[in-house]
Amino acid sequence: MARPRSFDRDHVLHAAERQFRASGYNGTSVDDISAATGLGRGSLYGAFDGKHGVLLEAMSGYFARLGQFAPKALAGPDESALERLHAYLLRAVHGVPLAPDLPPVPDRAGAACFAAKMALEIGASDPEVKRLASECFSVVRVAVAECVRVAQRNGDIDPDADPDDLAYLLLTIIRGSDVVGAYGHSPDRLTSIAESAFALLPRPRHT
Template sequence: MGRPPGFDKDKVVQAIERQFRRTGYAGTSVDDIAKAGGLGRGSLYAAFGDKSNLYLQTLAAYCDRTETAWAAVLEGPDETALERLRAYLVKSARFVHDDPDRLGCMVTGFVVEGVDHDPQANERVRQALRRIEGSLTECVQAAQRHGDLEPEAGASEISQLLMAVNRGMEVMAKAGLDATALERVADQAFEGLPLTARARSRQTPRPVASDAL
């Protein structure tokens, strides 16, 4: 099979990205990649190079998109910073279940699989995690400035905790824990933050979805 008419490189990359997210680097063959992208082997190699290079391209594109998406959730004025941290947890709880194929994060998949075929891929994953942690830290600091989180609490440590909860909920979702249970985990994690007395007095219970799976 040659290159199809109207070949759209971005769409092909996204389709192949989902294949890597579904079966991992080691579990994805060149034939799997070609089928997912709707390309013949010759067109695949001509457009993207070998499997390792294609994985790096799809991983980089995924990281770019993920960093932008989380920054959009977390950036904003000080007065709504606490609500944005809660939104981060809620979105984390629903991340896998909101995907029609129940695919997890490509970054998490890379780390769990232990892919070490390319130091560039390893560095890109580390960069993505640093950038997301940076967005979280800035949001935590904004909540502290507004008086919603205790000022003496370590912003970096809170950010790392939230990232650990994010990754843990993804793994539990992949293992079969339903969305409603994960939202309760998100609520418990939020309540465990070093909220000030003023912030706790303003909190109201968040409605939990009833779409248990």
């Protein structure tokens, strides 16, 4: 009979995610993951098949959290859709927490999109990382575009604007803020970026 796992898998994957965020994939060794998670090398290989397996599971967990958090944060009544979009944008430019019920990470660079960070580092040579990163982006894009459609239905955004184009615009600004934040710019600067992006949303034409 196989022995039951003697560790909290989610805790291990969150710890590994923090390590990958801090050091990148290539800068993280199996020993680093072992130190961060408290699991020995043998346990890591046995449970996850090594460093790459840990990364893929950590990214899958991150995708699952995004899939719950983004739609929930952006869903609601028509009359408050624009307000929800504004609040989501403000929160997003200040970093994505490791889990929806945790506060933002104090280090802005460490709170950048995990999937995007891994995609930029190794996505070009790693199809699985590229696929997971694309799925992470898509789940947020769909939620943002749907919130835009609801705001259009309520008369708060120009009905002729393409919701998908606006979603891409906002997410490009959010991901760009990861770079700006990584260079140490202040929270006030990031808030200003978010407000400027929000102001770009086309409002209905009144005749």
